[in-house]
Amino acid sequence: MATLADVARRAGVSPATASRVISGSSKPVADELRERVLRAVAELRYVPNAHAQLLARPQRSVVGVVVHDVSDPYFAELTRGLQRVATERGRLVIICNSYRDPEREVEYVDLLRAQQVAAIVLAGSGYHDPAVNAVLDERLGAYAAAGGRVAVVGRHQHRGDAVLPANAEGARLIGGELRRLGHRAIAVIAGPATLTTTTDRLAGLHEGLAGRLPAEHVRYADFTRDGGARAMAELLDAVPGLTAVVALNDSMAVGALGVLRGRGLRVPADVSVVGFDDMPVAADVSPALTTVRLPLAELGARAMTLALEAADGSDRVETLPAELVHRDSLAPPPT
Template identity: 50%
Template structure:
């Protein structure tokens, strides 16, 4: 198999620096047991020579690998591709490679991928897909990740997972509250929800926020139509058709992510339903095209790219006793797809 031109080995660096293999290894790993002066010298020599450790040898010998494993539900979905972009960007500046795999929103596949990544001896695992509300669905993944951390691996998750690890927590509940408040303040009461799979914590958290806002206005989520569908554009299209058919008096639709909201807009347009004059539509995430739609989509902005960067940043920090948890903040972005309730 290909071996890089620069088949420079640690022995070469050691020889050049005039130290033993062991000392060179310790110096570069930043392990103690080497005088600071010597270590600095070795590092300088390694730098001048452009030495890059053979990750396979390192891993085989029991060292850790700099590779980052990233699990997303589906990279073709802009929500995840923006997160991945953030991870790749930061990884690039740290000279780390990123292995990406699909979980397809299937806990079993997710488990398989986690095992694959561990088998490949990645040093870091980032789980970017939503967690599952039912702990049983994640029990095995949780055990696997715990063992991985026990053995020195680093883990960070994006979203609410049943895993004890550093976490980036999207402002799902507060965002749900904000978007619902927005529609309520515009006078809407006959609001329909286009929801994703109820097993995802992302979905339940966003719904919880919406429910909280409704209650402050004396409404109950249970009394509103909640159409559960795929977390995708075609899911949104189907759901919108159902809403038009079953709940024709609806004046506003909240889709639990932008992909679905875009599908909703598409169906409404096909049915020549004026947005926002007859029905207001709001989404969640603020994927980059949301601003370019017509009408521009009112949505809750989550900083996906930064979320990816932040997750990797957390994972790269030395672990602490209690996992870190970082909120993301959110921002209600009001564009043209929402307006006053039709009189």
């Protein structure tokens, strides 16, 4: 492979002049010298050393994104929006899966700081853990003080710009619709209790139901199909006469549908099921799932936009709306 020195020799200029032309330096270079350097680059098929450019340039080209699990449809959609904006702006994205381990998130932030990335986006839920939040906030503060940009998706206890999904409002819509239809025996399959996403959605549901949700009607589980199935089985054994089940994400709702079918219960004739997020699978299961739609790709796009835009020093907060999507899995309770 050709080197910078080879380009300089072919163009008849110093390595410093060749470097200024190739790196796009603001230092002036005569047009005639610039043309000679660019011609030499083309003739030699020279490819710049990205690592060397990263060290030399104040304009960094890599963005770090920390998600809980990019194989989860929720985070896949967020990442799609994040990458679209990064690509439009000529940035490379490094995606880190934390698997909902807050200590791993701290480790990833340290690694991304060491790589001098231009921005860090935390795209997973915040945690209810003051000790972890204090450590992560200290790391992000040090990174921001050195010129890095920080943005988060969801409710976090960290500095930086934030894009918030309307989790509480979406859950309020579900609660209000269940009340309107006449449901009283309602259960909830919630996500991990350590996550702010879970508590925000639960709080909105409590409000929409006007407080008609006993604690024993709530089961916490992983945000997975298997987690939803286990929680659904527990609820059927513990709470007889349920007429509606709200799963706080669509994957858990799909697991709940499988258990209900296995127990010989019809959806929605015997039990209604409602999900959250409106993943593609929600429209494909049988019966099609009533759920809350969040603009996930747009959430990711806005977070990346904020991360790459200069700010006036104050943290910016945006909230994107939610809507209830009616499908076949929700109906009035059986008479």
